[in-house]
Amino acid sequence: MRLALIVVVLLAAPAAAEPLRSYSIAGDAIVQPLTGHPGDASRGRTLLANRQASLCLLCHQAPVPEPHAQGTLAPDLSGVGGRLSEGQIRLRIVDMAHISPSTIMPSYYRISDHPRTAEAWRGRPVLGAEDIEDIVAFLVTLKE
Amino acid sequence: MALKHGLAAAVLALLGAGGLVAQEKRSGLDYMTPETRAMQEDDMSNPGMLFIAEGEGLWQAPAGAANIACSGCHGTAAQSMRGTATRYPAIEESTRRPIDLAGRINLCRQTQQKAQAFPAESPELLALTAYVAHQSRGMPIAPPADDRLTPYRKSGRDLFERRLGQLGLSCAACHEGHAGQRLGGSIIPQAHPTAYPLYRLEWQTLGSLQRRLRNCMTGMRAEPFAHGAPELIALEAYLMSRATGLPIETPGVRP
Numbered sequence: 290m291r292l293a294l295i296v297v298v299l300l301a302a303p304a305a306a307e308p309l310r311s312y313s314i315a316g317d318a319i320v321q322p323l324t325g326h327p328g329d330a331s332r333g334r335t336l337l338a339n340r341q342a343s344l345c346l347l348c349h350q351a352p353v354p355e356p357h358a359q360g361t362l363a364p365d366l367s368g369v370g371g372r373l374s375e376g377q378i379r380l381r382i383v384d385m386a387h388i389s390p391s392t393i394m395p396s397y398y399r400i401s402d403h404p405r406t407a408e409a410w411r412g413r414p415v416l417g418a419e420d421i422e423d424i425v426a427f428l429v430t431l432k433e
Numbered sequence: 434m435a436l437k438h439g440l441a442a443a444v445l446a447l448l449g450a451g452g453l454v455a456q457e458k459r460s461g462l463d464y465m466t467p468e469t470r471a472m473q474e475d476d477m478s479n480p481g482m483l484f485i486a487e488g489e490g491l492w493q494a495p496a497g498a499a500n501i502a503c504s505g506c507h508g509t510a511a512q513s514m515r516g517t518a519t520r521y522p523a524i525e526e527s528t529r530r531p532i533d534l535a536g537r538i539n540l541c542r543q544t545q546q547k548a549q550a551f552p553a554e555s556p557e558l559l560a561l562t563a564y565v566a567h568q569s570r571g572m573p574i575a576p577p578a579d580d581r582l583t584p585y586r587k588s589g590r591d592l593f594e595r596r597l598g599q600l601g602l603s604c605a606a607c608h609e610g611h612a613g614q615r616l617g618g619s620i621i622p623q624a625h626p627t628a629y630p631l632y633r634l635e636w637q638t639l640g641s642l643q644r645r646l647r648n649c650m651t652g653m654r655a656e657p658f659a660h661g662a663p664e665l666i667a668l669e670a671y672l673m674s675r676a677t678g679l680p681i682e683t684p685g686v687r688p
Contacts, residue, residue, distance in 0.1 A: 340617065344600075346617070347616050347617045348616065357617055357618055358615065358617060358618030359615075359617070360614070360615050360616050360617050361614045361615040362607070362611050362614050362615070362616060362621075386601075393602060393606045393607070393610065393611070395599070395600040395601055395602070396601065401598065401599040401600075401601060401654075403596050403597050403598055403599070403601045403655075404595065404597055404655075405597050405598060405650075405655040405656045406597075406598050406599045406654065406655065406656070407598060407599065407651070407654050407655055407656045408656065409654075410598070410599035410654045411599075415599060415600065
């Protein structure tokens with residue numbers, strides 16, 4: 290019974306349909322955390338490695354153990370913390386299309402206005418603010 | 434001088450087509466491992482061939498209130514159906530709309546055999562469609578020069594290029610912009626429907642192009658079009674014109 294309940298909660302997890310928090314863009318960065326506090330890098334690492342949850346490794350490669358082959362559609366995330374600032378990484382996850390309108394990188398923190406968005410995903414971002422901050426916190430540690 | 438202009442115009446036309454300029458047209462077959470290729474190319478190990486045998490049985494079996502078989506009117510498929518799959522989707526004269534091969538088979542079933550249509554994705558419909566398409570194996574895709582198809586190909590292309598779903602991806606974003614690269618462990622092919630219905634190892638069975646398109650839409654977190662939806666037929670009409678010249682492979686094998 291307990292287990293069944295947990296499964297239900299997990300399936301409904303994207304439902305964290307909290308309203309989007311506002312953020313401000315400075316240049317090509319969002320300097321302040323969406324949540325107002327730094328994320329949890331260790332949780333971010335786990336989330337990034339889970340391609341069902343975060344989708345990251347479907348397109349990117351990253352120095353994390355993951356049982357499946359990693360994608361080659363997008364830049365390798367190794368060393369991203371050395372190439373980009375925390376704020377630059379944050380905007381690229383939140384809304385890469387703001388920087389490059391033709392990108393295939395989904396805007397992770399935006400309500401999709403694309404046609405035919407499936408009902409299960411309608412009205413919610415790809416990831417919530419906490420999840421994004423956790424991933425940002427992990428990515429800034431990738432210095433090489 | 435005229436030749437020079439002609440060449441320039443041809444180059445511009447190619448660029449303007451916005452299609453596969455940079456890379457040669459390649460079937461998904463070319464991206465597969467040698468093992469999977471070998472499985473497709475050897476009829477004894479191609480699991481799709483079991484469905485072809487089943488389709489042959491259906492071709493010859495009388496059906497419906499009319500109690501006639503496909504072969505009763507069309508004779509030997511190797512002759513009457515040779516090249517048919519290279520020309521579909523085609524305009525169906527009674528509705529003046531495009532119809533795919535499976536739709537044509539089902540229409541024949543209803544109007545000629547006076548039988549119930551096979552359900553979408555049923556083993557019978559897949560087997561019979563694969564059997565008919567198999568009669569064109571090795572023949573180049575040659576969509577009909579029928580102007581009535583033009584608006585459908587155009588809307589299929591618009592759909593191919595439209596961003597859909599929560600992730601805001603389009604077919605073109607991956608299959609034109611990133612063909613040959615990997616999504617997770619899977620190589621992204623150029624999306625030429627050369628081998629349908631085909632046996633997908635992931636499915637452990639034969640499946641239609643529409644099943645594949647619907648799977649892709651689910652991955653984009655978009656609401657898939659229903660089986661038989663006009664949008665999917667239009668998309669197929671565009672994809673087949675885009676694949677012109679590539680040989681039919683049915684029954685294909687894919688990972």
